[in-house]
Amino acid sequence: MKCLYYLAPTLDSTHQVSDDLHAAGVNDFFLHVITKDESGLKKQHIHSSNYLETLDLTRDGLIGAAIGFIVGLLGIAWVMYAAPFGPDVPALVYVALVAVATLFGAWEGGLAGIATKNRKLAKFQHDIDAGRYLILIYARKKQGAAVRAMMRAKHPEAELVAADKHFINPFSAMRKRARVRRRAAGNPKQLLQKD
Numbered sequence: 234m235k236c237l238y239y240l241a242p243t244l245d246s247t248h249q250v251s252d253d254l255h256a257a258g259v260n261d262f263f264l265h266v267i268t269k270d271e272s273g274l275k276k277q278h279i280h281s282s283n284y285l286e287t288l289d290l291t292r293d294g295l296i297g298a299a300i301g302f303i304v305g306l307l308g309i310a311w312v313m314y315a316a317p318f319g320p321d322v323p324a325l326v327y328v329a330l331v332a333v334a335t336l337f338g339a340w341e342g343g344l345a346g347i348a349t350k351n352r353k354l355a356k357f358q359h360d361i362d363a364g365r366y367l368i369l370i371y372a373r374k375k376q377g378a379a380v381r382a383m384m385r386a387k388h389p390e391a392e393l394v395a396a397d398k399h400f401i402n403p404f405s406a407m408r409k410r411a412r413v414r415r416r417a418a419g420n421p422k423q424l425l426q427k428d
Contacts, residue, residue, distance in 0.1 A: 235377050238395040238407075239368040239384060240360055244273045247366040250388050251279050254370065257383050263371040267354065269361055286369065287354060290346035292403030297342015298335050305334030353407050357394065 241247045247266055254264055261280040267287060268274060274281045285291060309327045312318070318326075350358065357367050368391065372380045384391055397407040 235372050235374070236397040237370045237372060237377070237380060237393065238357070238397070239370065239388075239391045240357070240394050241366040241368055241388070241391040244270065244277060244366065246388065246390055247274075247368060248277045248279060250368060250384070250391055251277075253383060253387055254380070257379060258376065259370060259372065259380065265369045267357075267361060267367040267369065269364065270366075282369065284347075287351055288347055289349045289351050289403070290343055292352065293346030293349065294339050294343040295403065297345065298339035300342070301335040301338020302331060304338065305331035308334060352403075353397065356407075360394075 239250070241250055247268075251264060251266070255261075264280055265282040265286060266274055266279050267282045271281055308330050312322065312327070312330070316322075354361075354367070361367055370380055381393070384393065395407050398405055
């Protein structure tokens with residue numbers, strides 16, 4: 234599944250994009266909009282984003298769990314070396330020590346993730362703050378080309394700004410689209426994309 238990032242200029246445009254995507258077979262579960270105008274989305278019945286998309290909860294939680302796991306391994310190495318409980322410590326104690334350290338790291342990382350915005354979306358924060366609407370479309374491989382073609386044909390005002398193989402994977406790289414200004418016939422300020 235691919236995540237396509239489109240920037241739409243207005244709420245009306247975003248509503249039309251949403252309706253056309255529904256007609257093309259994309260349901261609300263695979264369509265999320267990020268904006269500073271949440272009340273406008275609610276009034277128009279447009280599916281807004283969730284905390285897993287807008288915050289770095291998953292990424293920082295996984296990093297915290299990895300750090301906790303390493304600390305747990307260092308802890309059992311110290312317990313084995315120093316033997317503060319004697320030489321006959323059951324293996325369950327070592328497993329419990331690593332599990333507790335890993336869970337504590339995941340919890341701390343999750344708390345840090347709640348306090349930070351998603352790193353993938355940070356690239357578009359200026360546009361969101363300017364009042365634009367970031368539309369995330371999760372398209373299956375078979376749908377991707379059809380969604381792009383429909384967006385090009387019906388919504389030239391919505392700009393494809395990035396594509397991501399897996400939005401859910403917080404460590405995957407996102408391909409940001411290059412924006413190129415070209416003179417278009419009749420509209421010299423039209424912003425076109427390089428494919």
